[in-house]
Amino acid sequence: MGFRSSKKPEVPAINFSIENLRPKSTKWVETCSHVRAALEEYGCFLAECENNVELDDAIFNGLEKLFDLPLETKMKNVSDKPYHGFLDHRAPFVLPLHESFGIENAASFEGVESFVKLMWPSGNHHFCEDLFAYTKMVSEMEKLVKRMVFESYGVEKYYDSHIASTTYLLRGMKYRIPEMGEQNIGAEAHTDKSFFTILHQNGVNGLEIKAKKDDHWIGLQFNPNSFLVMAGDACLAWSNGRIHSATHRVLIEGSKERYSTALFSYHKGVIEIPDELVDEQFPLKFNPFNHYGLLGYFSKEECEKTPSTAGAYCGV
Ligand SMILES: O=C(O)CCC(=O)C(=O)O
Ligand SMILES: [Fe+2]
Numbered sequence: 072m073g074f075r076s077s078k079k080p081e082v083p084a085i086n087f088s089i090e091n092l093r094p095k096s097t098k099w100v101e102t103c104s105h106v107r108a109a110l111e112e113y114g115c116f117l118a119e120c121e122n123n124v125e126l127d128d129a130i131f132n133g134l135e136k137l138f139d140l141p142l143e144t145k146m147k148n149v150s151d152k153p154y155h156g157f158l159d160h161r162a163p164f165v166l167p168l169h170e171s172f173g174i175e176n177a178a179s180f181e182g183v184e185s186f187v188k189l190m191w192p193s194g195n196h197h198f199c200e201d202l203f204a205y206t207k208m209v210s211e212m213e214k215l216v217k218r219m220v221f222e223s224y225g226v227e228k229y230y231d232s233h234i235a236s237t238t239y240l241l242r243g244m245k246y247r248i249p250e251m252g253e254q255n256i257g258a259e260a261h262t263d264k265s266f267f268t269i270l271h272q273n274g275v276n277g278l279e280i281k282a283k284k285d286d287h288w289i290g291l292q293f294n295p296n297s298f299l300v301m302a303g304d305a306c307l308a309w310s311n312g313r314i315h316s317a318t319h320r321v322l323i324e325g326s327k328e329r330y331s332t333a334l335f336s337y338h339k340g341v342i343e344i345p346d347e348l349v350d351e352q353f354p355l356k357f358n359p360f361n362h363y364g365l366l367g368y369f370s371k372e373e374c375e376k377t378p379s380t381a382g383a384y385c386g387v
Pocket of ligand 2: 261262263319
């Protein structure tokens with residue numbers, strides 16, 4: 072068995088209640104600067120929201136049923152993009168505790184509906200509705216965070232075109248309980264290749280983030296209202312290295328299975344580094360890059376040992 076490291080609640084928690092999120096209000100400006108500071112220092116923060124408990128229950132109960140489907144049904148969740156389809160515990164990494172699905176175009180009803188139809192050909196209307204409501208809500212949160220970040224750097228003029236090219240992938244994860252003597256690694260240490268990732272979980276903790284300043288592992292304590300907003304390698308490159316893309320992993324302990332969701336934002340096409348983010352303190356570090364190109368590059372074996380995928384793929 073592995074061991075659990077520091078549990079100090081060091082990742083900043085930021086109040087995302089409605090009254091803090093009225094654009095241009097004093098609280099909005101304050102929240103923007105907290106968001107930016109957290110992303111630069113930790114690469115992530117816990118957004119504390121007024122969460123919908125009923126919807127949460129519906130999603131995690133629905134996920135349980137989804138993972139209980141026969142393997143041959145689950146294997147129908149395929150994609151031409153790497154890490155976008157069903158991953159069982161054998162491929163592409165050997166992760167005995169992990170299984171996950173990928174739902175492309177997750178913020179569109181058609182995307183969710185075509186996934187649900189594939190899994191339940193005779194229909195599962197309620198889950199389809201709930202899943203869409205959930206992805207809609209989390210994708211709105213992603214847009215809000217993006218707006219805050221763009222405003223905070225004074226590059227809001229690029230926001231609309233950026234959003235117009237954004238697409239979402241929802242991954243649903245299940246981590247089973249390790250057996251006696253079995254390793255407790257649910258997900259190996261990695262950085263995400265997304266622009267942003269928004270993570271949520273059932274009541275079971277296990278996600279750890281590597282601190283930027285001294286490399287120690289910080290165990291995250293979610294409450295039912297917490298969503299972890301994390302920057303991926305695409306955001307690191309877009310921000311010209313100002314925003315940190317945190318290494319993270321999942322360790323599983325305890326007696327309850329862990330279910331989590333991750334909404335990944337991707338950009339269709341090329342991401343340009345805004346001129347405004349290049350100056351003497353931050354000379355240009357990255358060339359414009361194709362976001363799916365970055366993901367494809369990472370999926371190739373030669374990149375496995377590279378400490379920074381963005382640096383290797385599109386570094387100046
Ligand atoms: O399950 C989690 O909390 C994290 C999963 C993760 O890091 C990923 O899918 O990239
Ligand atoms: Fe991740």
